[in-house]
Amino acid sequence: MNNEEVKTTNFIHDIIDADLSSGKRTEVVTRFPPEPNGYLHIGHAKAIYLDFGTAEKYNGRCHLRFDDTNPEAEDIEYVNAIQEDIKWLGYDWGEHLYWASDYFDTMYDYAVRLIKKGKAYVCELTKEEFKDHRGIPTEPGKEPPGRTRSMEENLDLFERMKNGEFEDGTYTLRARIDMTSPNLHMRDPAIYRIKKAHHHNTGDKWCIYPMYDFAHCIEDSIEGVTHSMCTMEFEVHRPLYDWILEELEVFQSHQYEFSKLNLTYIVLSKRRLLQLVNEGRVSGWDDPRMPTLCGMRRRGFTPEAIKKLCSVVGCTKFEGITEIELFESIVRDDLNENSLRAMAVVDPIKVIIENYPEDQVDEFEIPNHPQKEELGTRQVPFSRELWIERDDYMDDAPNKFKGFTIGREVRLRGAYLATCNEVIKDADGKVLELRCSYDPETKGGSAPDGRKVRSTIHWVSAKHAVDAEVRLYDRLYTVENPLGDKEKDFKDFLNPESLEVITAKLEPMLATVEPGTRFQFERVGYFCADKDHSSEQPIFNRTLTLRAPRKL
């Protein structure tokens, strides 16, 4: 899992190649333009990967630009979180951190320039009135009265809008394009509106703010962005993007659209994510079940796996839905390669090794990774009483079963071979403990006489075990596409078993690790020490189970 993603190509890179070889462009400048009104999720990761990754591939640069043109919706609290998430993914914007609000003065001047060209006018229509004038897709619109206003009067009105002489909603500045255009976005779109709102960067300097369509292309142009990538829903806005830059006669940035990421069992709309948080369906934005980058980080997913996914799904204009299994496979591949092994028992039953001395303790040196000797070993204590998984005992087990059954010899991973002699159950038949005997000649887990055991199970010494809160996470929804049923709300498909909290028995080393450290608990799954994990209060989150084992 390295930098191979930079080698990928796609239709936008084909265009860049052509632009570079034709001389249309001599460098590649991209930008990632989040609005600071929420947390970044894996859909944004695709955009970040494309924006930063493309700049990287062409030795260009990628700007981080906060698109803060709507003070009512935005909040500075998101700014740091967004930067942290981008850095976590491994990208660096260097000194190229910008704000749309940096350009408010220029945007105002540009608006005045349009008015002077007769390409913009002040419109006194209310929202509803304009809606009526705009018409519907199949019928042309009607010209608003302000369209014929003189340039001088427009200039005066616009300045008075800026000076705060009018209330919110009374006037807008509109581009004067074509009320009959088949593209609704070209029917005299609003480019400035009055909003007497405090802005986190510009304070109370402005009471008019530019609309996205006007602001975004100008931001791109000012920064010299050559290839401005966004998702498909902006495709119909592109004629307006081009129109504004052409009328302004400024640097012509170009917009390219790709389809956004969709994954089965995942919902990515900001509004719905907010609902989950507000209604307490999850513990917060960084709940490990959330598809937010902070949630996925807490869950134990790696930035490398997220980027690899973005690389593998590619970049096209086709809006499909990628199976989550692809991502899970990439995650397991990464975690299998890079996480250390440990032993933990999540559903414990007691094993007593009857012929093992009461006070004896063995320290076994067990490899941290079966295929990577260089990752070293660790000491794991063994004693007379152990915890093993409830699943690792079965009455009258078939041959294929890997675990104890009466009379069968099993390998205790890295320790000894042991045979189960007796099972003790309660009145309901629930297994309470196993009575076993071990072979002292099999230290380390192999028999001097060469006899084979088909089963190896994990264990934790009861005397040394550390109790930990372990959070077993599963898919947040029960269906592939929770938004697919028009009759039902997506929350109707919430998986009631998406979180199960248990107390597990850990090998002692695990209590001492730093929050965020990832492990494979052998034969159980991949786990990550939670951000609140400590040696006094160990907490682990399950990232994923191991690949589903074959059925018996």
Place this chain on the structure above:
RNA sequence: UGCCCGAUAGUGUAAUGGAAGCACAUGUGACUUUGACUCAUAGGGUCCUGGUUCGAACCCAGGUCGGGCAACCA
């Protein structure tokens, strides 16, 4: 019944007029001190109808199906 975009195995994506590949998923087998990993192996695809061409997934025409667009949001 307006405009824009799209369609390649179950899913995602290559092939840019010259043998339809890859990954995930699925089936089978081998190996294993993790039922993991690894290895081997199998099945499965160009939306439809015409046209151009020696040759079409690719170019053209018409259709079908899917998505997007009517905030003073981004």
